[in-house]
Amino acid sequence: MPETAIVLRARGVRKTYGGVTALREADVDIRRGEVHCLAGENGSGKSTLIKIVSGVEQPDAGTITLDGHDVGRLTPTRAVELGIQVIHQDLSLFPNLSVAENIAMVARVASRRRLVSRRDAMALAKATTERLGVSLDLTERASNLPVAQRQLAAICRAFAHDAKVLFMDEPTTALTWREVDALLALVDTLRAEGLAVVFVSHKLEEVFRISDRVTVLRNGEVVHAGEVKDLDRPTLVRVMTGQDVTEDRDVTELPPDTRPVLATRGLGRRHEFADVSFSVRAGEVVGLTGLLGSGRTEIAEAIFGMRPADTGEILVDGEPVRVRSVHDAIRAGIAYVPGDRLTQGVFLGQSIRRNLIAGSIDRLISRTGRLRDKAVQRTVTTAVESLRIKTSDVAAPVRTLSGGNQQRVVLGKWLARSPRVLVLNSPTVGVDIGSKEGILQVLRDRARAGMGVLVISDDVPELVSVCHRVLVVRRGRVVDEIASARMSVQAVTDGLTG
Amino acid sequence: MRLSRLRGENNEGLLAGLIILLVLVMGVVEPGFLGPATFANVVRSLLVDLTFALGMLVVIVSGGIDVSFTAIAIFSGYGVIVLMNDLGADGTFWPFALAALTGAVLGSLNAAMVAGFRLPTLIVTLGTQGIVRGALIAFIGSQYLSNLPTGLETLARSDLFAITTGGGTARMTLLALPVALLCVLVALLLRSTMLGRSIYAIGGDVESARRVGIRVGRVQTFVYLFAGALAGFGGLMHVTLSRQANPYDLVGSELDVIAAVVIGGASIFGGRGSVLGTVLGVTLIALINNSLVLLGVPSAWQRLAVGLLVLLGVGLQALGQGRRKSTPILAEARS
Amino acid sequence: MTGMQTVAGAALRNAHVSRLVALTLLLVVVFSALAPTVFPTALNFQSIAYSVPEIGLLALAMALTMITGGIDLSVVATANLAALTTAGLYIAAGGETATSPLLVVAFCAAALLVGMACGAVNGLLVSRVRVSPILATLATMQIFNGIAILWTDGKAQYGFPDTFLWLGDATIAYVPVVFLIFIGAALLIWHIVSRTGLGTRIVLVGANPVAARYSGVDERGVLMRTYLISGLLAGIAGIVIAAKSTSASPDYGGSYVLLAIVIAVLGGTDPFGGRGSVAGVVLAAIALQVLASGFNIMRLSPFLYQIAQGLILLVVMVVELRRGRLLERLRGLLSGRSG
Amino acid sequence: ACGSSADLRPDGGNSGGNSGAPADLRFVTVVKLTGVGWFNRMETGVKEFATETGIDATQTGADDAGPEKQVKIIQDLIPQRPTAIAVVPNSPESLEGVLKRARDAGIKVVTHEASDQKNTDADIEAFDNTAYGAHMMDELAKCMGESGKYANFVGHLTAKTHMEWAAGAQARAQEKFKNVTRVADPIESQENTGVAYDRTKELLTRNPDIKGIIGSAATDVAGIGRAVQEAGLQDKVCVMGTSIPSVSEKYFADGSIDKIFFWDPAVAGKAMLKIAQLLAEGKQVEEGTNLGLPGYESLKRFPGNPTTFHGNAWIDVDKSNAAEYKF
Numbered sequence A: 001m002p003e004t005a006i007v008l009r010a011r012g013v014r015k016t017y018g019g020v021t022a023l024r025e026a027d028v029d030i031r032r033g034e035v036h037c038l039a040g041e042n043g044s045g046k047s048t049l050i051k052i053v054s055g056v057e058q059p060d061a062g063t064i065t066l067d068g069h070d071v072g073r074l075t076p077t078r079a080v081e082l083g084i085q086v087i088h089q090d091l092s093l094f095p096n097l098s099v100a101e102n103i104a105m106v107a108r109v110a111s112r113r114r115l116v117s118r119r120d121a122m123a124l125a126k127a128t129t130e131r132l133g134v135s136l137d138l139t140e141r142a143s144n145l146p147v148a149q150r151q152l153a154a155i156c157r158a159f160a161h162d163a164k165v166l167f168m169d170e171p172t173t174a175l176t177w178r179e180v181d182a183l184l185a186l187v188d189t190l191r192a193e194g195l196a197v198v199f200v201s202h203k204l205e206e207v208f209r210i211s212d213r214v215t216v217l218r219n220g221e222v223v224h225a226g227e228v229k230d231l232d233r234p235t236l237v238r239v240m241t242g243q244d245v246t247e248d249r250d251v252t253e254l255p256p257d258t259r260p261v262l263a264t265r266g267l268g269r270r271h272e273f274a275d276v277s278f279s280v281r282a283g284e285v286v287g288l289t290g291l292l293g294s295g296r297t298e299i300a301e302a303i304f305g306m307r308p309a310d311t312g313e314i315l316v317d318g319e320p321v322r323v324r325s326v327h328d329a330i331r332a333g334i335a336y337v338p339g340d341r342l343t344q345g346v347f348l349g350q351s352i353r354r355n356l357i358a359g360s361i362d363r364l365i366s367r368t369g370r371l372r373d374k375a376v377q378r379t380v381t382t383a384v385e386s387l388r389i390k391t392s393d394v395a396a397p398v399r400t401l402s403g404g405n406q407q408r409v410v411l412g413k414w415l416a417r418s419p420r421v422l423v424l425n426s427p428t429v430g431v432d433i434g435s436k437e438g439i440l441q442v443l444r445d446r447a448r449a450g451m452g453v454l455v456i457s458d459d460v461p462e463l464v465s466v467c468h469r470v471l472v473v474r475r476g477r478v479v480d481e482i483a484s485a486r487m488s489v490q491a492v493t494d495g496l497t498g
Numbered sequence B: 001m002r003l004s005r006l007r008g009e010n011n012e013g014l015l016a017g018l019i020i021l022l023v024l025v026m027g028v029v030e031p032g033f034l035g036p037a038t039f040a041n042v043v044r045s046l047l048v049d050l051t052f053a054l055g056m057l058v059v060i061v062s063g064g065i066d067v068s069f070t071a072i073a074i075f076s077g078y079g080v081i082v083l084m085n086d087l088g089a090d091g092t093f094w095p096f097a098l099a100a101l102t103g104a105v106l107g108s109l110n111a112a113m114v115a116g117f118r119l120p121t122l123i124v125t126l127g128t129q130g131i132v133r134g135a136l137i138a139f140i141g142s143q144y145l146s147n148l149p150t151g152l153e154t155l156a157r158s159d160l161f162a163i164t165t166g167g168g169t170a171r172m173t174l175l176a177l178p179v180a181l182l183c184v185l186v187a188l189l190l191r192s193t194m195l196g197r198s199i200y201a202i203g204g205d206v207e208s209a210r211r212v213g214i215r216v217g218r219v220q221t222f223v224y225l226f227a228g229a230l231a232g233f234g235g236l237m238h239v240t241l242s243r244q245a246n247p248y249d250l251v252g253s254e255l256d257v258i259a260a261v262v263i264g265g266a267s268i269f270g271g272r273g274s275v276l277g278t279v280l281g282v283t284l285i286a287l288i289n290n291s292l293v294l295l296g297v298p299s300a301w302q303r304l305a306v307g308l309l310v311l312l313g314v315g316l317q318a319l320g321q322g323r324r325k326s327t328p329i330l331a332e333a334r335s
Numbered sequence C: 001m002t003g004m005q006t007v008a009g010a011a012l013r014n015a016h017v018s019r020l021v022a023l024t025l026l027l028v029v030v031f032s033a034l035a036p037t038v039f040p041t042a043l044n045f046q047s048i049a050y051s052v053p054e055i056g057l058l059a060l061a062m063a064l065t066m067i068t069g070g071i072d073l074s075v076v077a078t079a080n081l082a083a084l085t086t087a088g089l090y091i092a093a094g095g096e097t098a099t100s101p102l103l104v105v106a107f108c109a110a111a112l113l114v115g116m117a118c119g120a121v122n123g124l125l126v127s128r129v130r131v132s133p134i135l136a137t138l139a140t141m142q143i144f145n146g147i148a149i150l151w152t153d154g155k156a157q158y159g160f161p162d163t164f165l166w167l168g169d170a171t172i173a174y175v176p177v178v179f180l181i182f183i184g185a186a187l188l189i190w191h192i193v194s195r196t197g198l199g200t201r202i203v204l205v206g207a208n209p210v211a212a213r214y215s216g217v218d219e220r221g222v223l224m225r226t227y228l229i230s231g232l233l234a235g236i237a238g239i240v241i242a243a244k245s246t247s248a249s250p251d252y253g254g255s256y257v258l259l260a261i262v263i264a265v266l267g268g269t270d271p272f273g274g275r276g277s278v279a280g281v282v283l284a285a286i287a288l289q290v291l292a293s294g295f296n297i298m299r300l301s302p303f304l305y306q307i308a309q310g311l312i313l314l315v316v317m318v319v320e321l322r323r324g325r326l327l328e329r330l331r332g333l334l335s336g337r338s339g
Numbered sequence D: 001a002c003g004s005s006a007d008l009r010p011d012g013g014n015s016g017g018n019s020g021a022p023a024d025l026r027f028v029t030v031v032k033l034t035g036v037g038w039f040n041r042m043e044t045g046v047k048e049f050a051t052e053t054g055i056d057a058t059q060t061g062a063d064d065a066g067p068e069k070q071v072k073i074i075q076d077l078i079p080q081r082p083t084a085i086a087v088v089p090n091s092p093e094s095l096e097g098v099l100k101r102a103r104d105a106g107i108k109v110v111t112h113e114a115s116d117q118k119n120t121d122a123d124i125e126a127f128d129n130t131a132y133g134a135h136m137m138d139e140l141a142k143c144m145g146e147s148g149k150y151a152n153f154v155g156h157l158t159a160k161t162h163m164e165w166a167a168g169a170q171a172r173a174q175e176k177f178k179n180v181t182r183v184a185d186p187i188e189s190q191e192n193t194g195v196a197y198d199r200t201k202e203l204l205t206r207n208p209d210i211k212g213i214i215g216s217a218a219t220d221v222a223g224i225g226r227a228v229q230e231a232g233l234q235d236k237v238c239v240m241g242t243s244i245p246s247v248s249e250k251y252f253a254d255g256s257i258d259k260i261f262f263w264d265p266a267v268a269g270k271a272m273l274k275i276a277q278l279l280a281e282g283k284q285v286e287e288g289t290n291l292g293l294p295g296y297e298s299l300k301r302f303p304g305n306p307t308t309f310h311g312n313a314w315i316d317v318d319k320s321n322a323a324e325y326k327f
């Protein structure tokens, strides 16, 4: 591959947040017409780097040059004008505006025009969607779109304005397998148009499938930069984590007469899912997979009482239980680790201690409602030790922890109750490879101790590695079950794409 | 589909219907209500509130709330009169420009706190209200001034048109003109300028706005300066229309304006609201006040009515949110 | 007394609270120096102790709802409604001749019930109808006030017997009973917020309502209870107001809404929710009353005090919530000047 | 140990001093709110009193008319132990508690505009409300030529004094001016000029033959006068009422407002302090007491309320003498 010109160059970028050094002397080169992967574990500084080159954060030191010119102090506005575009992990759409206006917004800001009109926005949005070959209802409010379409809108917005460099911070975490394919195809098109695309992902397959070059960060330092074709999987994992990690299937078969701890019979909810019947046995890890928007999250949240089912029943240990609210579910011994850690899982500003007891307050209070200090202390210490949460002070806010440790805190919150059934939604999304294996190991251990585990995920290797069985959901119904005997990456993938 | 169009994006249709209903009922209950005189009276009585409401709309769309505008208004309106008296100056146009400028300067305190320090707007503006009102009476003056400069006196008595009917003369004050103009200007600002769309964007999601390169600080600064300017303008208009300057006026009547904007369909969470809705909301409250006064209902009922209307307005909004369209997932069995 | 020691200990460990203690002491020293014959007297401190409770109770109510990320603008209207209830019951029972101590208990209970009923309305609106707390309580403020005016024709109500008025006038070991009531209520709220499951849930709901729901916290129930407690505190404030002023009126305390917010924020409550200190609120209430008394004794214009109050609110918010940003701005200014 | 706040009262007379020598006395007047014309005028009286008698007399008040602020100010005054406090309450009932504490602490309390105040040593009113209302009717009827319709504005329907004035005027009309009739029950202006203005316009539309309007809140006549002026009815409608010169003077010139009535706050302020002085000297206020002030030469006791007295101190102002009163 011929060396093309360097579009964006960062030199000696340093950033500290309070005491935490997020980036130290990082150097990155991005070339025209390449897909460049930023890899690294949680908290290694990837997002910080993106925030700095897009003007969202100011570096403590270092220079950024674009096409050979020092850009000086960068603001988001300046970055947009210079042709630096970012698709943030949370999409950053405007829920109150129409899709068309959302798509037009970046271009409008960059054009520095003072007057705007709906018609222009519509024309631009139409042109963009046509160019990218996506179909979207442009007049709909963004808040009314399903997640996958919002993702498409965010991508269209980034493309609506002529960009030189496009950063995509973990764009695939909210996407299903099939949508990822479409996105990667799109990235290919862009590369062909001469754009530089910087891609952040924890999923190694994606890195290998799409990237030309990779920069690996560890603890805020660049530990590797080079062509992807010179790397193989184990090597990349080793540079990222500094150690070897395996992803092999590790499942202990259960005795055939093991009784189910959780069973659903004909569970249904209007417009969302129907006839969902399955069971999870004590000690079993069951996978629930399906495309995003297939209804798998809805099923999990119905079991957890968040959005209760209208029909059918839920049985715990063979007894039917009425689950009309989260409270009912918890009382029945069901726990749920939600999919979006930051908004649904943790209380960022609150102490690790408070986060850990958030799910079991009812058990930690005396009859008068007073918190029992000793019981609280015991719960917190047990969780920190058994989950190996890396912290020196449980009074520190959860904000100070890395992503993987934050996820351990969410897990710890529920394990403190020793639930009969643990339901987890995408438990390793946004968690780096080292932490991911640790979290999966916790699930295996708990299952072996007799808990029933239901894992929702579309990370196929992960499902294969940890699950006894995998159920496939499509358009609100369970359409397939892959038993242990025929479990393989290929089988699950086939089921998913069906 | 047609019905929902009639209802309008922010319930404007519903409001218009309510207003028509109220007018008809009043027309039946109180003969003589329907007529140009009532129209002119109601317009005159809502001009000041409407000016404030336009400022409030912009603030609310940007995701904030402002309770300092009454203090800013009376500071500007009264302050300008004091200054004119001290200088022995007279004029018609420049006092309004000066009042708006004063309002903007006072609004910059809000701007600095909200844009500069990202503090919660309700509490910031409560603080500003205290400071501005305290400063007005401690440093500018506390005397009731019954004599306005001639230019303003004349303006107060100038009519856009006057219609004489059997029941008397309906006079449409000249000051209706600038307020109508302001409505059009604010509507254009919100719909057709980048600044206006940025205000909606910030109201929808501040962080996203910052990320697409909208200068959030600058837009918020504009919002609070503009709301301040409108408050200042409205303050002098209040002084002019009532032909006296009382530094103890206005403060305490914030709710009517906030209520009007909220009833007009603006979302207190930001990002939604329209000039049309605001005009209708202000009209509805003015009409209710006018009708209750006309029927001799004690003023306590007005408080109750406005409070209930606000609950009704936001309750409807909240319920509407809950009933948001959801995309069906389930492939229902075809029959 | 170990309970008291824990309270004091926990309070002093909090840096914000120790700053407030320092501020209060500083104010006392300054005013004592400026008015040595009047300010540092037992009678003056007793006077301050008479003044603090009503606003302190309202500020506690405000702070509690602010911890959940809400606000209760209707506290004063609620307090007046509660006070009017007591007055109305006493008038019905024969006014000054209804001296039975049992009636004091019964009628105070009725006032508290009315306070909690108002709180329940707010709680329902906020937790069930999902109206934003600012608007919900702004509207109920008008409604409660309107009801009070319609009920009384806008006139102040009086006719309390001495058994009831004892609450407002008497002292125990030189400490006004109303102040003891306030401290008792503050201890109760402190206990709830920092020592009970409900308190933890209140903080969690304020910190992240969605995560709280996913943690099995009954968000609606917690909000409901918060506004109920807020209404209860307003009810106690109403009793204190009635007993102290020997009357109840629909338009008492109009200036207290702003003041209660100032005190809550000054006391370290984060208006965005998830953080608050009861000890801080108590100290802030005392500090501001000391300041007000100082201003009155020094015969400074009440408008200067109004300005001071607004400035304190803004400065405290900047310093407490945005210290980092302030330093950043200052540093920017300095480097801009030197560069 | 239980006790009342009076426990902290210094024993003996070394506090405010009841010796009666002017130099030892300290009087504080607490008004509804500071800065407004009415109470600035009262302060003039207070200052005059201080210079005339050599007594340390000062005036204070809050930044708005909230009763709670007045309570706080009086509460803060107690530790300063003035000889007497003269109060114009916003809400007499709300002050009962703190006034009781003040009296328990040995401070004399004199009130004004609070005829039902219980915890006061003496309350002084400028006049009897019914007589004042009757006087207004006498003047209005004279202006109307003793016949025609009139209307009466009040600040709020719940404002006791305003309603008493209106009732006094109506009673006088029925008894003496049979041809003068009221068109409606008292009309609420909500103490708001704008409302008074709007209501007057409606009134004029619906009763084209109306000949007199009485206002009660100080700002009422300004709104009424403005509406009358804009309708060009200056010479047809008699506008009168309680107000102050600064509010109404500009409408005097063309007759939009014909006459206003009030009592001079400077004199009222002095009257309170004169009474405080009497009390401090250990004397009593009685029926017929002469305070040596215009309108307060012979005080009358209110029937059924032994501590409440009134003078006969209303003043009529029209364009001929408006300039004499600068507030």
Ligand SMILES: Nc1ncnc2c1ncn2[C@@H]1O[C@H](COP(=O)(O)OP(=O)(O)OP(=O)(O)O)[C@@H](O)[C@H]1O
Pocket (backbone or CB within 6 Å): A017, A018, A020, A021, A022, A040, A041, A042, A043, A044, A045, A046, A047, A048, A049, A399, A400, A401, A402, A403, A404, A430
């Ligand atoms: N606003 C902030 N305040 C304090 N620390 C921060 C902040 N943002 C990031 N950090 C810290 O900086 C480090 C780098 O964070 P960054 O978000 O760049 O990591 P990342 O590589 O994107 O991780 P992930 O894969 O979890 O998204 C982490 O230790 C993080 O805790």
Ligand SMILES: Nc1ncnc2c1ncn2[C@@H]1O[C@H](COP(=O)(O)OP(=O)(O)OP(=O)(O)O)[C@@H](O)[C@H]1O
Pocket (backbone or CB within 6 Å): A075, B111, B112, B115, B116, B210, B214, B215, B216, B217, B218, B219, B221
């Ligand atoms: N036109 C203006 N007039 C007055 N002040 C302004 C103006 N533009 C910006 N500022 C101030 O300068 C600061 C920086 O402005 P800028 O638009 O860069 O803010 P931002 O980056 O969008 O937001 P923030 O400063 O909060 O990060 C703002 O906080 C604002 O207070």
Ligand SMILES: [Mg+2]
Pocket (backbone or CB within 6 Å): A046, A047, A048, A169
């Ligand atoms: Mg990241």
Ligand SMILES: [Mg+2]
Pocket (backbone or CB within 6 Å): A042, A170, A403, A430, A431
């Ligand atoms: Mg990540």
